[in-house]
Structure formats: structure tokens, C-alpha cells
Amino acid sequence: MLSRLPRPHTLRARLTAGLVVLLAVSCAAVGVAAVVELNGFLTGRLDQQLRDAGARFPASLEHGGNLPSDHDGDEDGDTRRQVVGTFGARLVGDTVTDASVVGSSSGAGALPVPLGAADKRKLAAVPADGQGHSIDLSSLDDYRVMAARGRDGDILITGLPTEPVEATVHRLELVAGIVFGAALAVAGVAGALWVRWSLRPLSKVAATATQVSELPLSSGEVVLASRAPTGDPRSEVGRVAGAFNTMLGHVEDALTKRHASEERLRSFAADASHELRTPVASIRGHAELALLHPGPVPRKVERALERIESEAARMGDMVDDLLLLARLDAGRLLERLPVDLTHLVLDAVTDAQAAGPGHRWTLELSEEPVTVTGDTHRLHQALANLLANARLHTPVGSTVTISLETDGRTAALKVHDDGPGVAADVQPKVFERFTRADRRRTAGSGGGTGTGLGLSIVAAVAEAHGGSVTLESAPGSTTFAVRLPVGGG
Numbered sequence: 001m002l003s004r005l006p007r008p009h010t011l012r013a014r015l016t017a018g019l020v021v022l023l024a025v026s027c028a029a030v031g032v033a034a035v036v037e038l039n040g041f042l043t044g045r046l047d048q049q050l051r052d053a054g055a056r057f058p059a060s061l062e063h064g065g066n067l068p069s070d071h072d073g074d075e076d077g078d079t080r081r082q083v084v085g086t087f088g089a090r091l092v093g094d095t096v097t098d099a100s101v102v103g104s105s106s107g108a109g110a111l112p113v114p115l116g117a118a119d120k121r122k123l124a125a126v127p128a129d130g131q132g133h134s135i136d137l138s139s140l141d142d143y144r145v146m147a148a149r150g151r152d153g154d155i156l157i158t159g160l161p162t163e164p165v166e167a168t169v170h171r172l173e174l175v176a177g178i179v180f181g182a183a184l185a186v187a188g189v190a191g192a193l194w195v196r197w198s199l200r201p202l203s204k205v206a207a208t209a210t211q212v213s214e215l216p217l218s219s220g221e222v223v224l225a226s227r228a229p230t231g232d233p234r235s236e237v238g239r240v241a242g243a244f245n246t247m248l249g250h251v252e253d254a255l256t257k258r259h260a261s262e263e264r265l266r267s268f269a270a271d272a273s274h275e276l277r278t279p280v281a282s283i284r285g286h287a288e289l290a291l292l293h294p295g296p297v298p299r300k301v302e303r304a305l306e307r308i309e310s311e312a313a314r315m316g317d318m319v320d321d322l323l324l325l326a327r328l329d330a331g332r333l334l335e336r337l338p339v340d341l342t343h344l345v346l347d348a349v350t351d352a353q354a355a356g357p358g359h360r361w362t363l364e365l366s367e368e369p370v371t372v373t374g375d376t377h378r379l380h381q382a383l384a385n386l387l388a389n390a391r392l393h394t395p396v397g398s399t400v401t402i403s404l405e406t407d408g409r410t411a412a413l414k415v416h417d418d419g420p421g422v423a424a425d426v427q428p429k430v431f432e433r434f435t436r437a438d439r440r441r442t443a444g445s446g447g448g449t450g451t452g453l454g455l456s457i458v459a460a461v462a463e464a465h466g467g468s469v470t471l472e473s474a475p476g477s478t479t480f481a482v483r484l485p486v487g488g489g
């Protein structure tokens with residue numbers, strides 16, 4: 001039953017509801033106790049009144065108004081000294097002989113009360129013990145009656161209406177109901193405000209946590225500027241906020257350290273490749289020099305020198321690629337100038353045609369030139385890498401289609417070939433560094449980079465321009481698509 005009630009979800013609503021329920025229970029307990037107590041008190045007073053009145057009124061019925069006087073000589077009609085509504089009855093044995101009630105005007109005197117058989121039985125059942133008893137007669141309201149033994153062995157019953165007691169108790173109930181209702185309403189509103197105010201720091205902790213969770217924490221330099229207001233550190237809420245802030249501090253420290261080590265690694269890669277350029281160029285130069293040596297050189301030595309020269313060339317390319325990647329990683333060395341992609345494609349394809357005359361090169365260009373903002377040399381290099389791949393990883397005679405189109409916001413540069421495609425297991429990591437499908441084939445391919453860095457440079461250049469590169473490949477159809485924002489970057 002209780003579980004069907006809608007449960008408040010927020011801590012605030014729960015605390016407020018709990019407060020109101022507790023207050024309601026206390027109010028109900030106080031109200032019930034007050035009503036019971038007042039009822040008992042007033043009934044006791046009524047009994048006392050009955051005791052004080054003695055059996056004078058019913059005795060007057062017995063003696064026809066001539067009462068034995070206590071202290072007062074005025075004996076003409078006993079009803080005058082009785083409270084209006086006083087009930088009197090006389091029983092002989094179990095039979096009611098008289099029953100009257102004091103009339104409302106003093107002149108009216110005692111009025112006879114018509115009694116039914118049930119009423120008579122009830123009266124006869126009242127014990128003559130000098131105690132008050134509640135009784136309900138059909139012809140009268142509820143009464144409090146007291147029975148006493150008369151002088152002639154008859155029983156005299158005196159009664160007073162309980163109506164005034166009930167009226168007072170009802171009034172108390174009404175007043176208590178109104179006051180408690182108002183108190184509950186005020187407590188509900190004030191309690192809600194109070195709870196809200198007390199939990200305000202908690203909402204701020206939650207807001208700060210949300211703010212932090214929306215920050216990009218996965219890479220780069222991260223500054224966690226926001227901190228939750230701690231308030232009183234002795235309160236639970238203050239402790240939560242304090243602990244949360246400490247945690248944020250630790251996280252920030254860790255992220256700063258991570259960033260520093262990333263930076264160190266990057267500058268190491270950049271420095272290393274930069275430093276390698278000179279010795280590699282020198283090896284290549286010496287090999288060339290040695291090959292130019294006049295006179296007979298054993299064939300074996302000549303072959304070795306040729307290998308040294310070509311491998312040094314390859315190493316030089318690799319070092320250049322590594323240096324470029326390190327610089328792109330550091331976000332450096334990018335121009336922001338308008339680049340006419342159409343022009344760039346025409347240039348690159350001309351070069352590719354010269355390098356791979358055995359392939360069929362086709363172009364699909366849109367009418368108007370497509371322009372992006374960026375670095376011409378890097379973009380040229382990226383496209384050259386894609387074209388080199390289309391040439392080197394497909395058999396002679398394959399068709400390579402280069403298309404360039406734009407929808408006004410993005411320029412899409414696609415290189416498609418009908419070669420064997422990229423192996424399915426290589427595809428997911430094809431843009432990672434040093435990924436090559438066939439590791440056995442190295443220098444033999446001649447002229448290409450062959451280092452496994454070509455596509456990672458394409459990806460890094462696209463990203464540095466705010467764009468992306470994707471691959472769709474199946475045997476007979478491979479498409480690399482570079483998308484760049486038009487005009488931005």
C-alpha cells in the first residue's frame with residue numbers, strides 16, 4: 001500500500017516530507033491527549049456537580065416538593081435551586097415511579113419525562129454507587145447520572161446533560177485542527193526552504209562535478225578551475241565538498257603530470273628525429289661518394305654501397321616523417337592561408353602520373369574551385385601519400401580516381417582505386433603509426449615511403465585542419481576520403 005505512493009526522489013523532498021510527517025504525528029498525539037484529558041476533566045467536574053447537588057431533585061419528586069432542608073428555608077418548589085436540564089428519577093425496587101427534568105424557565109418547574117421500556121431498563125441498571133455513569137435516554141440527550149439510595153429504600157437518580165462538555169471538547173478539536181493544520185502548512189514551506197538552504201552546498205558540489213565531467217580530460221593540458229564551495233568543514237555537506245575538492249586537486253595534478261610527460265615525449269621525438277637528419281644525410285652522401293670512386297670496385301662492394309645509399313634515403317624519409325608527426329602533434333608549423341584544393345589536386349596527380357605511368361589516373365573535379373584554409377605543403381604531402389599508396393599497393397594497370405567535391409561546408413577529397421584493397425584486420429589501425437599490411441616488403445617497392453607512416457601523416461594533417469580521414473575498402477574498391485571544413489580550419 002505504502003509502496004504505491006509516489007516516493008520523493010530528491011533528498012530535499014524526502015527530508016521535507018519526513019519533517020512534515022513527524023510534525024503531523026506529534027500534532028495528532030498532542031491533539032488526542034488534549035481531547036482525552038479535557039473530556040476526562042470536564043466529566044469529572046460534572047460528576048462533582050452531581051455529587052454536590054446530591055439527590056435533592058429526585059427526592060423532591062418523592063416528597064412532593066417538601067424536602068428536608070439542609071440549610072436554606074426556602075422550600076417552595078425545589079426546581080428553583082437546580083440547574084436547568086437537571087434530570088431526576090425515582091425507582092422503587094426496579095420500577096421507575098417518577099422521572100422529571102428541570103424546565104428552562106424557572107416558572108416551568110419540573111417537567112415529566114416520558115420513558116420507554118428500554119429507558120426504564122437502563123435507569124434500573126445504574127448502580128447506586130455514588131459514581132457518575134453515562135447514559136443515553138431516547139427522549140433526552142446524553143446524560144451523566146448518579147444513583148443514591150433514598151431514605152425509604154428507594155433509589156434516587158440525578159442527572160446532568162453532557163452536552164456542554166461535548167460542545168467544549170468539539171470546540172477544542174476544531175481549534176486544534178485549525179491550529180495544527182496551519183502549523184503543518186507553515187512547517188512544510190519553512191522546512192522545504194530550510195532544507196533547501198542547508199543542502200545548497202551539495203547542489204553546488206553536484207554542479208561543479210557536472211562541469212568537470214563535461215571537460216575534455218582525455219588529452220592535452222587540462223585546467224580544473226572550478227571548485228565546490230566548502231562552507232562549514234564540520235558539516236557533512238562541507239566534508240563532502242572538501243573531499244571532492246581534494247580529489248579534483250589530485251586529478252588535476254595527475255593530468256598535469258601526464259601532460260608534462262606527453263610534452264617530454266613529443267619534444268624527445270622531435271629532437272631525436274631532428275638530430276638524426278644530419279648523420280643520415282651524411283651516410284647517404286658518403287655512400288654516393290664511394291660509388292663514384294673511379295676504378296674497379298668488386299661487384300659485392302658496389303651492391304652493398306647501393307643498399308647503404310637506398311636504405312639511408314629511406315631512413316631520411318622516415319626521419320622527415322617522424323619530425324613532421326612530432327611537430328603536428330605539438331600543434332605547430334601549420335600555416336593558415338587559403339588553399340586552392342583544385343589546383344593542389346591537379347599538381348599532385350600530375351606528379352603521380354609521372355611516377356606511375358602504368359596506372360590509369362582519372363579526375364572528377366567540380367566546376368568551381370574548392371578552397372580551404374590551411375597549410376598548402378602539408379595538404380600536398382597528405383594527398384601525395386594517398387596517391388603513392390594507390391600506386392604502390394595496387395598492381396600496374398589499376399585505375400585510380402581522384403574526386404573533389406563540396407557541399408558548401410565541407411570539402412571531400414577522395415582517392416579511389418580498384419586494387420586488392422586493405423586487409424580487413426589491418427583496416428582498424430591503418431591510420432596508426434608504423435602500420436603496414438605486408439611487413440616483408442620494405443625497400444624493394446622503390447620510391448615509396450614504405451615506412452608505415454604515410455597514412456598517419458594524412459590523419460594528423462586532416463585533424464590539424466579540423467577535418468578527418470576515413471577508409472572504405474574491399475577487394476576491387478578502396479576509397480580514402482579526406483574531409484576538411486571549407487573556409488575554416
Ligand SMILES: Nc1ncnc2c1ncn2[C@@H]1O[C@H](COP(=O)(O)OP(=O)(O)O)[C@@H](O)[C@H]1O
Nearest residue numbers: 389390393421422436437450451452453454455
Ligand atoms: N590504396 C591502398 N590499397 C591497398 N592497401 C593500402 C592502400 N593504401 C594503404 N594500404 C595499406 O595500408 C598500409 C599503411 O599505409 P601507409 O601508412 O601509407 O604506409 P606505407 O605505405 O609506408 O606502407 C600499407 O602498408 C598498405 O598495406
Ligand SMILES: [Mg+2]
Nearest residue numbers: 389449450454
Ligand atoms: Mg604509404
